[in-house]
Amino acid sequence: MASSPRATGSSVVPRPGGRTGRIRRQVLDAVRAELVEHGYDALTVDTVAARAGVHRTTVYRRWRDVGGLLADVFDTAGDDTWRPPDTGSLLGDLLALNDEVLAALTERPPATMALIAASFRSEEAARALGRFWEDRYARCEPVVRRAVARGEVPAGTRARPLLISATAPLYHRLVLMRVPAEPGLAALAARSAVLAASAGAFTAPEPGDT
Amino acid sequence: MASSPRATGSSVVPRPGGRTGRIRRQVLDAVRAELVEHGYDALTVDTVAARAGVHRTTVYRRWRDVGGLLADVFDTAGDDTWRPPDTGSLLGDLLALNDEVLAALTERPPATMALIAASFRSEEAARALGRFWEDRYARCEPVVRRAVARGEVPAGTRARPLLISATAPLYHRLVLMRVPAEPGLAALAARSAVLAASAGAFTAPEPGDT
Amino acid sequence: MASSPRATGSSVVPRPGGRTGRIRRQVLDAVRAELVEHGYDALTVDTVAARAGVHRTTVYRRWRDVGGLLADVFDTAGDDTWRPPDTGSLLGDLLALNDEVLAALTERPPATMALIAASFRSEEAARALGRFWEDRYARCEPVVRRAVARGEVPAGTRARPLLISATAPLYHRLVLMRVPAEPGLAALAARSAVLAASAGAFTAPEPGDT
Amino acid sequence: MASSPRATGSSVVPRPGGRTGRIRRQVLDAVRAELVEHGYDALTVDTVAARAGVHRTTVYRRWRDVGGLLADVFDTAGDDTWRPPDTGSLLGDLLALNDEVLAALTERPPATMALIAASFRSEEAARALGRFWEDRYARCEPVVRRAVARGEVPAGTRARPLLISATAPLYHRLVLMRVPAEPGLAALAARSAVLAASAGAFTAPEPGDT
DNA sequence: ACTTAAGCGAGACGGTACGTCTTGTCTTACG
DNA sequence: CGTAAGACAAGACGTACCGTCTCGCTTAAGT
The missing domain is CATH 1.10.357.10 (Tetracycline Repressor, domain 2)
Known part of the structure; x- marks a missing residue:
């Protein structure tokens, strides 16, 4: 019943505050921005990397492909504090x-x-x-x-x-x-x-x- | 009440019996076969053309891109004689x-x-x-x-x-x-x-x- | 004795005057120029293509790799009218x-x-x-x-x-x-x-x- | 008359007896083995390091690049006891x-x-x-x-x-x-x-x- | 023996080039 | 006119190395 957000590798991230964490944030932000602005079929690794100010190979090394990027975005989207409404009926x-x-x-x-x-x-x-x-x-x-x-x-x-x-x-x-x-x-x-x-x-x- | 199947181009097909019609059939059959065998992301114009025994440029000329092929397949899929069940309740x-x-x-x-x-x-x-x-x-x-x-x-x-x-x-x-x-x-x-x-x-x- | 210059594919080139021939000339010239200016280990397909004003893939399609480029340069270098000296002794x-x-x-x-x-x-x-x-x-x-x-x-x-x-x-x-x-x-x-x-x-x- | 083998850096090695010397031997052996088995164009720093059981950065630190590795190999190859034949004529x-x-x-x-x-x-x-x-x-x-x-x-x-x-x-x-x-x-x-x-x-x- | 600093392992990163794949356009020739 | 044939530009793909960096840890050397 409990949700399992960020199940992918988040437990082994050693220093979330350092360069690694910063780059991850930049890249995932770029994914979301690209997705929203140009749609899903304009979502290429090259575009994301350029937008994130990160080298292509870095993206490939960490996320392997577009699917990996999306999966990470989904997983980070899950780890929030959302609760269902409780209106009384x-x-x-x-x-x-x-x-x-x-x-x-x-x-x-x-x-x-x-x-x-x-x-x-x-x-x-x-x-x-x-x-x-x-x-x-x-x-x-x-x-x-x-x-x-x-x-x-x-x-x-x-x-x-x-x-x-x-x-x-x-x-x-x-x-x-x-x-x-x-x-x-x-x-x-x-x-x-x-x-x-x-x-x-x-x-x-x-x-x-x- | 019936929908308008084959709305794309089918009304302007000039000679459905000749080479044109034969090629259309070959190509759409190839699309369906590829879709079914290798999935939608292996569906490329090249693959379809090769399977249909037709040149790439022919596909581009008539269907413009993969979306056009799919649209044509959807439309031909619509013009059938399907009727909803009638079981009495x-x-x-x-x-x-x-x-x-x-x-x-x-x-x-x-x-x-x-x-x-x-x-x-x-x-x-x-x-x-x-x-x-x-x-x-x-x-x-x-x-x-x-x-x-x-x-x-x-x-x-x-x-x-x-x-x-x-x-x-x-x-x-x-x-x-x-x-x-x-x-x-x-x-x-x-x-x-x-x-x-x-x-x-x-x-x-x-x-x-x- | 008879030399065999341009043994690679030259017999099937249909129109040496057209775009195909022009591009071949541009690319081989670029190879020679790069070789001479920056040496053999700076000779990359990308560099040659850029210098020739031709797309990378065109080079790969026709010459496959750097070796193919070099081989073509060697072969064209062979088809000249060179004759040995004849000094009388x-x-x-x-x-x-x-x-x-x-x-x-x-x-x-x-x-x-x-x-x-x-x-x-x-x-x-x-x-x-x-x-x-x-x-x-x-x-x-x-x-x-x-x-x-x-x-x-x-x-x-x-x-x-x-x-x-x-x-x-x-x-x-x-x-x-x-x-x-x-x-x-x-x-x-x-x-x-x-x-x-x-x-x-x-x-x-x-x-x-x- | 003898050449000057091991001219590269060997004179400044401070501790030739311990780990440093052992690693040098391992790496140069790996270079020779790779060269012989897979040829010169398969000779990459990564491959050599892996074969030597040493980290990439260690090789870069000590030899800078493949050329440095080869030079060291050449130099160690020179300090042998080779003598020309003496057959009497x-x-x-x-x-x-x-x-x-x-x-x-x-x-x-x-x-x-x-x-x-x-x-x-x-x-x-x-x-x-x-x-x-x-x-x-x-x-x-x-x-x-x-x-x-x-x-x-x-x-x-x-x-x-x-x-x-x-x-x-x-x-x-x-x-x-x-x-x-x-x-x-x-x-x-x-x-x-x-x-x-x-x-x-x-x-x-x-x-x-x- | 104790420190201390050089060297090493580990791993991410920016970067270049690779060779492949697909797209869509074009040109020329054929029927 | 529609097709076959095939070259081309464009650009993404995923991979392989390169060389650099930073961070801890080990270990040999000098006191």
Whole structure:
């Protein structure tokens, strides 16, 4: 349930304050900037290195390729202190959550969209994105537990399917179908998930969550 | 209601029977074969041309780049005779639909996954994929209309949000989170969509569908 | 005897006047200029390409590597109309020949020295240099034949050992030992070769020349 | 008369007994082994250091670059106890000498050839090779002095031109022309040098030898 | 024996060149 | 007119060495 951010090598970094750490920061900043400004297919090692004021070979030595850069960006993005909203009701929490998702997917510049798109260019980046999402959904489980405690949804309601049911429609339209966000979709998805949960759609048939 | 497949250039094909048509077929077949065998990032113009037994310049002249090839493949994939299942109940239809989705996303070789992933590399391919999905969801609307007619869901239930609510979780896990399909997720998503719809979650608050 | 200049691919060049021929000339000129100005170990594909105003990949496509460039330079150097001196006596011919050798090895800039040195960096260039020398020694054989006809040396005197005996000391000191030319060495080597030849040192023990 | 081996830095080594001396031996052994096994163009500082079980920076600190390594190898190769043959006749001595040269140039693995070739890649190595050859030719001068004493060649016969005349053809063919050794060439060159010397070709016209 | 400073191991870095791959443009010739 | 053939510019790729640097640690040398 705990997230495992920065799982890649961060435990062996000897002096995060020295040159090594400074260069890492410069490079990852450059990755994010390039991603946001020129999109994921303009993200080349050469460009990143130039922008970071670092030599190409340094990037290759430490990150191996674009996938490694992206994975590191994903991993550093994970080690924050994000907590899910706690509004006092399941619907309120999910509405707030979807607002966050919507904001992230439609922000300008489109940093989140760029990261998601970029994850399709590299198996390593895809795994890192998976770790990031796993972390986020794990942190959201208290939302469901609180709803169970409040009696809003039946005991035994499984957190993950409920959360995905509430958020997936947004991702589906914005990321996969690439169509502009229909106004009200965020709220609609949250409400329908709550309704389905209340009706017991997500009570565990068998024990064991994924 | 049907989408407009083969919108790219197919309407201006002058002589579909001759050399032109034969070459187009060879090239698109080569694209599909390469996509399926070696994945989307091994899809280069050179490879496709070589496999199609056609010169590089011919591909550039007609399709301009890989995005154009993919767009053409998407469009030709759209002009089929696919119809949504009709099992007699909304739940049955959605279960069958999700089974199809699951099958498409987990088939070996992963043709559908490759196409989706490829769409992130080309704006043109992304638009073509959007057209394809628009077409599919449009064809699925009768499923909801029949459910309304049968009284399974309230009058005024909007088709698109319901359909997306039923299918999005599958795409979310398999395409975006890149985790193996949790068994039962397809059925779970279908059931929860039906429950939410029965409870009136998708009745139109305002007129105007997307 | 017949030399085989430009043995590499020259027979398939379709239009020596067009872009292909122009680029070849630019590149080979750049090779010679770089060799002469900065020496053989500054001779990189990148430098040559830049100097020739041609893209790196063009050089790699046509010449493969530095060795290929050098080999082409050697081969084009061979297709001239050089003829050995004909002074009327063997000693006069060999003296003139050695003067030429000395001039070539001590010229400024040291083009010949640079080519010889460069041949040690590439098997292909070494072979090309071998072809060049073979060509030159073959062309010099008439010098010995004329001396035989004049009765200066015994019938059956082999040309190659005599020629090498006359010229090798110069190369040995200047190229291998890398010491400045001792004045008179050129003449000394020519004279001693003539003396040895007159004494029958190079008469063929067995028929068959190399 | 002996050359000045180990001229590079060896005079300032403060502690030749301990780790320093051991490392020097390991590194030079590694240079020779690499040269012999993989040739001069595979001779990199990294490879040598790895083979010697020593860190890269150690090699750079002590020898600066590959040229320094080669120069040190050449210099250590010079301080041996080599003496020219003494067969009782000039021809015998020169024949034996050329047999040695031929053996050195055709030995497998081609250590001598590798050293000569390597000398073209480094000015420092070239100078070291020059010192080595100077040393060898100086040691050979007694051969000629003995011949003069025996009356085989005229008084005043200069040693160096005679020696070079006898050995240069071998080097010329094997090192420069890179063609296989013509059988009998070694003997032919020795014989012709003796004949020329007997005829007085190498008697000093002016005093002052090189 | 104790210090002390030279030498070494370790490893990152900037840098040059390598040789390959793909893209997209062009030109010429062929059918 | 569309295609085949093929050269070219452009630029990213990932690798190999080079030579430099800094930081600790070891160890031989001189007191």
